[in-house]
Amino acid sequence: MMQRATVRVVRDARRVPWLDPMVLPAAGALAVVVGYPVVYTLLLSLQDYDLLGTVPERFIGAANYRKLLDDPTFWQALGNTAIYTFGSVAVAALLGLALALLTESVGGHRGRLARTLLLTPWAVPFVVVAFLFRYMYLQNGGAINAALLATGVIDAPISWLNVSSLALTAVMITNIWTMTPFFFLLLAAALAGIPNEVIESARVDRARGWSLVVQIKLPFLRNALLVSSLLMIIANFNDFAKIWAMTQGGPGYATTTLVIYVYRQAFENFAIGYASAIGVVWLLLLLAFAIAYLRALRTS
Amino acid sequence: MSSVRPRDAVRRATRAARWAAIVVALVVSLAPVYWMVATSFKTELEAARLAPTLWPHEPTLANYRGLWSGSLPFLAFFTNTLLTCLATAVAAVVVATPAAYALSRARFRLRGVIGYAMLVFRMLPLVVLLAPLYLLLLHARLLDTHTGLVVGFATFGLPFAVWMMKGFIDTVPIEIEEAARIDGYPRWQIMLKVVVPLVVPGLLTTATFVFMEAWNNLIYPLTFITTLEKQTLPAALVLAFTGQFKTDWGGMMAAATLTTLPLMIAFFAVQRSMVRGLTSGAVAGA
Numbered sequence: 328m329m330q331r332a333t334v335r336v337v338r339d340a341r342r343v344p345w346l347d348p349m350v351l352p353a354a355g356a357l358a359v360v361v362g363y364p365v366v367y368t369l370l371l372s373l374q375d376y377d378l379l380g381t382v383p384e385r386f387i388g389a390a391n392y393r394k395l396l397d398d399p400t401f402w403q404a405l406g407n408t409a410i411y412t413f414g415s416v417a418v419a420a421l422l423g424l425a426l427a428l429l430t431e432s433v434g435g436h437r438g439r440l441a442r443t444l445l446l447t448p449w450a451v452p453f454v455v456v457a458f459l460f461r462y463m464y465l466q467n468g469g470a471i472n473a474a475l476l477a478t479g480v481i482d483a484p485i486s487w488l489n490v491s492s493l494a495l496t497a498v499m500i501t502n503i504w505t506m507t508p509f510f511f512l513l514l515a516a517a518l519a520g521i522p523n524e525v526i527e528s529a530r531v532d533r534a535r536g537w538s539l540v541v542q543i544k545l546p547f548l549r550n551a552l553l554v555s556s557l558l559m560i561i562a563n564f565n566d567f568a569k570i571w572a573m574t575q576g577g578p579g580y581a582t583t584t585l586v587i588y589v590y591r592q593a594f595e596n597f598a599i600g601y602a603s604a605i606g607v608v609w610l611l612l613l614l615a616f617a618i619a620y621l622r623a624l625r626t627s
Numbered sequence: 628m629s630s631v632r633p634r635d636a637v638r639r640a641t642r643a644a645r646w647a648a649i650v651v652a653l654v655v656s657l658a659p660v661y662w663m664v665a666t667s668f669k670t671e672l673e674a675a676r677l678a679p680t681l682w683p684h685e686p687t688l689a690n691y692r693g694l695w696s697g698s699l700p701f702l703a704f705f706t707n708t709l710l711t712c713l714a715t716a717v718a719a720v721v722v723a724t725p726a727a728y729a730l731s732r733a734r735f736r737l738r739g740v741i742g743y744a745m746l747v748f749r750m751l752p753l754v755v756l757l758a759p760l761y762l763l764l765l766h767a768r769l770l771d772t773h774t775g776l777v778v779g780f781a782t783f784g785l786p787f788a789v790w791m792m793k794g795f796i797d798t799v800p801i802e803i804e805e806a807a808r809i810d811g812y813p814r815w816q817i818m819l820k821v822v823v824p825l826v827v828p829g830l831l832t833t834a835t836f837v838f839m840e841a842w843n844n845l846i847y848p849l850t851f852i853t854t855l856e857k858q859t860l861p862a863a864l865v866l867a868f869t870g871q872f873k874t875d876w877g878g879m880m881a882a883a884t885l886t887t888l889p890l891m892i893a894f895f896a897v898q899r900s901m902v903r904g905l906t907s908g909a910v911a912g913a
Binding site: 613 | 663744778789
């Protein structure tokens with residue numbers, strides 16, 4: 328009896344297949360276009376590989392990784408990436424939250440129109456945003472300098488994108504402009520999803536204004552905030568278009584993030600091996616971060 | 628009566644402050660877009676003025692005519708972008724839907740692994756894939772072709788589509804399929820005839836999303852396309868700026884407006900169902 332029961336259990340377990348044929352096309356395609364390149368990157372990172380092919384590629388072990396530790400530009404790029412990502416995401420999330428709370432109780436046609444129009448910046452392609460702001464940031468004839476001069480905020484026009492200390496902030500402002508609608512959209516939806524009874528019972532308990540927002544609404548928004556900021560942190564870690572089209576990482580290395588640095592190493596210096604090593608380190612950082620984040624989400 | 632009035636005044640003041648803040652937010656959101664469109668109708672001289680004009684004083688269509696007749700084939704860029712992005716969106720949804728259906732409904736051992744892989748693939752920095760993909764396309768003789776570009780776009784479009792479609796299919800109650808299952812229909816027919824018609828809005832949202840991401844992508848066309856005539860709009864804007872439009876901001880903004888229009892139409896078409904797709908996928912993956 329015992330034996331037969333065990334056999335049946337084993338057979339049941341065997342009946343669960345490893346794969347489902349329906350996932351094969353997608354899984355197969357991704358194995359080729361994503362899986363293979365990832366493995367290949369790992370291999371390339373251990374090689375001295377010149378894209379021009381003047382020197383035959385050869386394995387050099389961890390040399391690329393050792394070089395990376397002593398490369399000040401790598402560390403600067405890592406710092407810039409952190410500032411760019413977390414700075415823009417934090418500000419955009421706060422602004423999006425403020426907009427969601429502001430427009431929450433505004434009903435009717437006017438409210439709906441305002442909400443829709445507030446989403447506009449997100450519908451502008453990144454490269455267009457970059458050139459548009461580049462035009463507005465111009466030192467001579469730029470709209471932003473003209474507006475600041477006219478209102479007396481500054482006395483002389485500023486060359487926003489050419490001053491090392493200002494360039495990163497200027498690019499981040501551009502980034503915040505495009506990203507805020509995303510947080511606004513998700514948080515407004517989460518606000519609308521708070522059950523009416525919760526708000527009503529809080530009202531009965533005389534919660535008004537700020538206390539209603541902080542004690543009742545914010546806890547409900549926690550997950551929406553976590554999910555939306557995770558998505559945007561990943562997107563910003565990988566952001567190439569905006570920075571490349573605005574500054575190409577300059578002046579100097581002031582706006583060089585890891586993406587820009589990897590791109591430059593691979594396609595301007597043709598140092599594919601070294602670029603791959605930077606990519607691998609960065610991939611590990613991103614994964615560690617994403618896992619921590621998903622844990623936080625699951626415990627809630 | 629008199630005790631009510633001050634409270635009314637406070638309420639009215641709050642309302643006014645609220646609208647003032649909304650109006651400021653609207654101005655900040657829309658002014659740059661207005662500036663782009665307004666500049667695209669200015670003459671080259673007016674667009675470069677030291678004291679910028681608030682609206683085009685001598686409105687002209689010259690910048691848009693220049694896109695047709697200028698040295699850069701913007702019409703070709705436009706169709707290149709439209710075709711590659713549409714192909715990516717359609718291919719991603721067609722390949723992703725069965726996978727999403729299986730991940731949502733079927734039992735198989737690698738289900739958890741594949742589900743996580745979709746999420747992780749979604750996070751991969753494109754630039755990390757860039758060099759190996761470049762070599763892959765080179766060996767497959769797909770470098771500098773639109774097919775190669777679509778393959779590149781699939782690296783982010785496909786995992787994203789699977790992830791989002793799974794979220795939409797998860798919302799369809801499984802009981803709906805039972806009648807068809809009892810009648811002995813094969814699984815793929817149940818998917819096509821019962822489930823897919825119920826998630827058409829989700830399908831369109833997903834396709835639009837992939838379309839938008841591809842439209843926004845700069846790094847792949849810049850790296851994989853080397854013939855100017857085959858280039859896409861975002862990359863063409865970058866290339867144009869180093870050439871034809873170096874100082875011609877009116878022309879640049881006309882090209883920018885042309886690049887923006889299709890994306891804006893796509894965005895406002897799906898913005899309502901967008902939230903559900905984004906959040907359901909994200910939570911399901913966690």
